Amino acid sequence: MAKIVVLPGDGIGPEVVNQALKVLAKIGEKYKFDYNLEFGKIGGSAVDAAGEPFPQETQETVLKSEAVLLGAVGGPKWDNLPREKRPEKGLLELRKTLGLFANLRPVKCWPQLVEQSPFKEEIIKNVDLLMVRELIGGAYFGKKGHKEENDELKAFDTIEYSQQEISRIVQTAFQLAEKRRKHVTSVDKANVLETSRLWRRIVEEEALKYPEVSLNHLYVDNCAMQLCLNPGQFDVIVTENMFGDILSDESSILGASLGMLPSASLGEGPGLYEPAHGSAPDIAGQNKANPLAAILSLAMMMRFSFDRQDIADSVEQAVERVLAAGLRTGDIWSEGTRLVGTEEIGDAVINEMG
Numbered sequence: 001m002a003k004i005v006v007l008p009g010d011g012i013g014p015e016v017v018n019q020a021l022k023v024l025a026k027i028g029e030k031y032k033f034d035y036n037l038e039f040g041k042i043g044g045s046a047v048d049a050a051g052e053p054f055p056q057e058t059q060e061t062v063l064k065s066e067a068v069l070l071g072a073v074g075g076p077k078w079d080n081l082p083r084e085k086r087p088e089k090g091l092l093e094l095r096k097t098l099g100l101f102a103n104l105r106p107v108k109c110w111p112q113l114v115e116q117s118p119f120k121e122e123i124i125k126n127v128d129l130l131m132v133r134e135l136i137g138g139a140y141f142g143k144k145g146h147k148e149e150n151d152e153l154k155a156f157d158t159i160e161y162s163q164q165e166i167s168r169i170v171q172t173a174f175q176l177a178e179k180r181r182k183h184v185t186s187v188d189k190a191n192v193l194e195t196s197r198l199w200r201r202i203v204e205e206e207a208l209k210y211p212e213v214s215l216n217h218l219y220v221d222n223c224a225m226q227l228c229l230n231p232g233q234f235d236v237i238v239t240e241n242m243f244g245d246i247l248s249d250e251s252s253i254l255g256a257s258l259g260m261l262p263s264a265s266l267g268e269g270p271g272l273y274e275p276a277h278g279s280a281p282d283i284a285g286q287n288k289a290n291p292l293a294a295i296l297s298l299a300m301m302m303r304f305s306f307d308r309q310d311i312a313d314s315v316e317q318a319v320e321r322v323l324a325a326g327l328r329t330g331d332i333w334s335e336g337t338r339l340v341g342t343e344e345i346g347d348a349v350i351n352e353m354g
């Protein structure tokens with residue numbers, strides 16, 4: 001019995017998660033996939049209910065699970081809270097608690113959505129890349145603070161990486177590349193940052209263990225440009241936390257929309273699966289959100305936490321057929337396609353699963 005914990009979170013989180021749960025029910029039925037669901041609170045809704053963004057109860061629940069499905073966190077209602085109480089802090093604590101050092105964000109160009117993309121077809125048509133982002137180190141978790149000195153405000157964040165933190169994420173990237181097109185691009189800022197110089201050294205050392213995988217290094221600024229200029233060159237991109245955060249939002253547009261980008265965060269224990277988009281409070285509760293990233297995140301859960309490649313493939317193919325049939329939520333709509341709501345596109349995926 002697969003133990004799955006669901007953390008719907010804030011904004012459009014609950015709506016998109018509901019669609020993924022409909023797909024999960026279908027998976028249960030069609031593949032006799034046995035699972036047990038538990039729900040928990042995280043983010044702003046947890047602040048409202050329990051006074052903190054990652055309550056003890058949620059912590060205990062996720063630690064006992066095999067996989068976690070999360071919607072999104074955050075919203076204007078909680079924007080003025082101190083850093084420790086912000087919804088995002090809940091997500092960061094969840095990642096840290098589960099030791100989720102590897103964040104995987106696969107970006108591929110959906111042929112059905114090329115029309116809608118701001119990029120020319122010849123630039124994005126071959127895009128099929130995997131962003132591998134270090135998720136529990138760097139500036140997000142380094143020493144930080146602020147003070148006032150002679151009426152002047154000062155603040156700082158520090159980036160620290162240990163050899164072990166770098167090698168485990170780099171190994172993950174190389175192992176994933178072995179199963180793909182066997183190329184790794186490591187992204188750093190070794191011309192300026194000390195952490196990046198260590199990063200590059202470790203990457204070089206680890207690369208020796210994967211002779212079939214080719215490697216190149218790019219500075220992060222150059223990588224940001226190359227992603228727009230010639231994104232077809234990339235297979236696996238591996239980088240530190242903050243660079244990965246920025247580059248993955250940029251990359252998502254190569255696949256059509258942030259609303260199509262799923263993610264898996266992996267460590268030693270349970271995996272966390274969440275759409276890469278935010279809580280989109282402006283459209284929350286209006287049946288407008290695109291649930292496909294949440295549904296595709298569920299597919300990643302089947303692949304990585306439960307080793308069910310067959311189920312993952314069938315969900316992904318169903319999504320493709322829904323797009324081919326011309327159904328679109330607002331974020332991926334273009335002239336000549338049919339604008340539908342969150343529920344309707346979720347139902348369509350289930351129908352396509354047969």
Ligand code: IPM
Nearest residue numbers: 073074088089091092245276
């Ligand atoms: C993401 C998000 C988070 C991050 C925020 C919500 C803390 O942008 O998952 O990419 O910066 O990691």
Ligand code: MN
Nearest residue numbers: 245246249276
């Ligand atoms: Mn982000």
